[in-house]
Structure formats: structure tokens, C-alpha cells
Amino acid sequence: MSKVGIMVQVGRASEETANSKTLSTNLIMLKHYIFFTRNVMPQPGAAHLVHAANSADGMANLGYPSLLIHLSKEPSALNLTNLLRPFQPQAPSEELINLYNLRGKLKVAALPTPKLKSTSKLLKKATHPSTLIAKYYFPIHIRPAAQIVHSRDWNFVESAIKCGVPAIYEHHHHEEKQFDPEIVQNPLLQVAVTVADSVRESMIQNGLPADKIVKLHSGFNSVFLNRQPEQAATWRKQLLTNEQYLVVYAGALLPFKGVDLLLDVAQQLTHAHFAFAGGDETQVTAYKQLAIEKQLRNVTFLGHLSHTSLPGLLQAADVLAHPHCSGPASTFTSPLKLFDYLASGTPIVATEITSLVEFKSCNAIAGWCEPDNPDSFARCIQQVLETYPRKSEGYSHMIDYVQQFSWENRAAKLLSYVKDSMRPVLLQ
CATH class of the missing domain: 3.40.50.2000 (Glycogen Phosphorylase B;)
Structure with a gap:
């Protein structure tokens, strides 16, 4: 390389460094x-x-x-x-x-x-x-x-x-x-x-x-409002085999969040596939083992999903599950995933806990049931499946309602x- 070329490269490098320092200083x-x-x-x-x-x-x-x-x-x-x-x-x-x-x-x-x-x-x-x-x-x-x-x-x-x-x-x-x-x-x-x-x-x-x-x-992040019909179709093709419906839970894999309860629900609703998004490797491994022990063939643990993958999964579901056990955490848990759920426009079954009951009057939640009761939750999911057929475009009243919580x-x-x-x- 010529001396002129070297000098030009050095000059550009110096200019980029100076610009970077200026940006940092201005910030x-x-x-x-x-x-x-x-x-x-x-x-x-x-x-x-x-x-x-x-x-x-x-x-x-x-x-x-x-x-x-x-x-x-x-x-x-x-x-x-x-x-x-x-x-x-x-x-x-x-x-x-x-x-x-x-x-x-x-x-x-x-x-x-x-x-x-x-x-x-x-x-x-x-x-x-x-x-x-x-x-x-x-x-x-x-x-x-x-x-x-x-x-x-x-x-x-x-x-x-x-x-x-x-x-x-x-x-x-x-x-x-x-x-x-x-x-x-x-x-x-x-x-x-x-x-x-x-x-x-x-x-x-x-x-x-x-x-x-x-x-x-x-x-909630507005990415959950973007319709993902192709991604949703891919999820349904990947997850549904012999089952007719897809039930999705997205959140922490912890017992007090109602994950164990939802496994009991899956035992009753064998015509639905239950997909769990969330949890670290240790939690996912433990729950996969628990599913094997319960002889559940209609559950899948997907682990953590990025915000680019999760909206399509939520939109792919027939029902989104929001279980939660009673106890101290039920009085203050933040409805963070509830808003992601609502933005998807997919029918939701939620547990009547203190931090969620204020949303009962908004009519954006398809079904409510008592906590700590898998039979009640299973009946509620079945009722919602029969009452709210899946819409690829989502239910507009849910999407309109959640806009205020951006x-x-x-x-x-x-x-x-x-x-x-x-x-x-x-x-x-």
C-alpha cells in the first residue's frame, strides 16, 4: 500500500475515533x-x-x-x-x-x-x-x-x-x-x-x-401488536400433531405461577396441546421430567423465547393460559404477561387473584376461574374453546383495550x- 493510502486510512481511523468521542461527550x-x-x-x-x-x-x-x-x-x-x-x-x-x-x-x-x-x-x-x-x-x-x-x-x-x-x-x-x-x-x-x-x-x-x-x-411492547400469520401457522404445524387445539402459557416456570396446576389440566384435556414458553435450562429440564412422570404426551416446553418469536406463538394459540396459585405473591404479581396476551388478540383464561380481578369488568378476558383448582381451570378452558373460535386476526376488542398499557x-x-x-x- 502506498504512503498516501496509509495516511488516508490513518486519517479515517482518527476521524472515526474523534467522532466516537464527540458522540460520547455530547451524550x-x-x-x-x-x-x-x-x-x-x-x-x-x-x-x-x-x-x-x-x-x-x-x-x-x-x-x-x-x-x-x-x-x-x-x-x-x-x-x-x-x-x-x-x-x-x-x-x-x-x-x-x-x-x-x-x-x-x-x-x-x-x-x-x-x-x-x-x-x-x-x-x-x-x-x-x-x-x-x-x-x-x-x-x-x-x-x-x-x-x-x-x-x-x-x-x-x-x-x-x-x-x-x-x-x-x-x-x-x-x-x-x-x-x-x-x-x-x-x-x-x-x-x-x-x-x-x-x-x-x-x-x-x-x-x-x-x-x-x-x-x-x-x-407491553408494541411488537406484540404486529400480526404474524406465517409465524403463527408455523408454530401450529410444529406443535399440533393429534391434538385439535393449542393452549399456550408464557412466563416463569415456577409452581406458584400455576405451572404444576396447568400440567394437571393437560391430563384432563388430551385433545389440546399445551406449550410452555419460558424458564431457564434447569427449570425446563425439571418440568420435562415431571411431564414424563405424569405420562403427558400433549405438553411441550420451549424454554425462553425472544420477543421476535413469542408474538407468533401467542397468536398461534386457541387459548392463552394465565394460571396463578393463591398465596402472598398473588396479591402483588404484576400482570406483565397479561398485556402481552391481550395484544395478541387471543382468548385468555385467567385465575381470579387479587392483582388481576380489576380486569374482570373490562370484558377483555374470555374466562375466569378460581385459583388452585385444576378442574375449574380445565372446565373454563373447554368453555372458552367452545365459545371463542380462533381468529387469525385476533379479537379486536382485546387489542383495542390493551393499547392504553403501552x-x-x-x-x-x-x-x-x-x-x-x-x-x-x-x-x-
């Missing part, structure tokens, strides 16, 4: 809506990370500069570069985009987590993510980029308020810990949001002012509780 100079999770991303099957990614993405889709911050996938060596420049906002990876179906406007930043060989307790404490975030990452690197933060991590919210940054706190589960009065009374804590009335009550009992707490349901609508409602002066400025 940091912007005042962002920041959603933080103290988790490694991406992680298939983690519902709370689906919530995190889509909360940030929904805000970005409204036109606000939005940034999702999470811990880096791999622990990094403790080096000077990682310490001096740990905060590098950038476009999300293809893996992140595909897993959570992000729309391209959101930026992400992965915070390095040092990997130490030292046995020093002092050094380990100093480099623990909690310490790094509170004492170093937030005050020095994140604060200049933050207009407002949103997190389920109370320590992160506390760090933001102590640094003078407005905050939104998300809280989904019952806890006994009392909230710090100085933080909850601080005007920078704009709103605390939960998804269940019972959790709201426990938050009040633990010290959060009632006038700062709102209940907002989780949302992540973008949730983000807009959330911002309505934030003072104008504390909101990020819309991008031009």
Missing part, C-alpha cells in the same frame, strides 16, 4: 432520563429486566434523551482506563436490541465491575458495586448526565437525591425495611410508583408519604407526576 452533556438497574444485562427470562429495558425505551420513544445504565456483562480487571472513564453511553448492542425489542432511540451504559484477586476486605468493600455507585460513579460520572433518575434500587435513588438530582422510585414487592424520612420527605423524590395496591399500602406503612405513591401497571403511555403518565422543571427536555 454526557445532555441531561437524561436515566433508568438504573444493579444487574448485568442482557439476561434472558428476567422479568424485572424486561421492565427496566422497556421503561427506559418507552421514555426514549416519547422523544426524551434516555439512558439505561446497568452493570457490565463481564467483570473487568482493575485498571486505570476503567477507573477514569467508566461511564460510556452508547447505542445498545444487537443482543440487547433483539432480546428486549428496543426501537433504536435509547442509549445504554454498562458500568465496569472490577474483578479482584486480592483478599483484602477493605479493597473488596471499596470496589463493591454499591460503594462504587454511591461514592464514585454517581457523583462524578453519572450526575452531570442526569436530569432525573428512575430505579428500583433504593440505594441509587438515595445517592441521586443526596447529589441534588430528582428521582422516581419503583417498588414492586413487600418489604419490612423502613424508608429513610430525610429521603422520602425530600422534594427531589418526585414520585414512588408501584404496580399493586397491596404494595402501596405496605410502602405507606414503611414510611413513604401516601401522596407521593402512585399505582401504574407495567406495560410502555410509552406508562412513561407519559409517570412524567405527569414530575414537576416541569425536573423533566428532561424533548429532543428536537
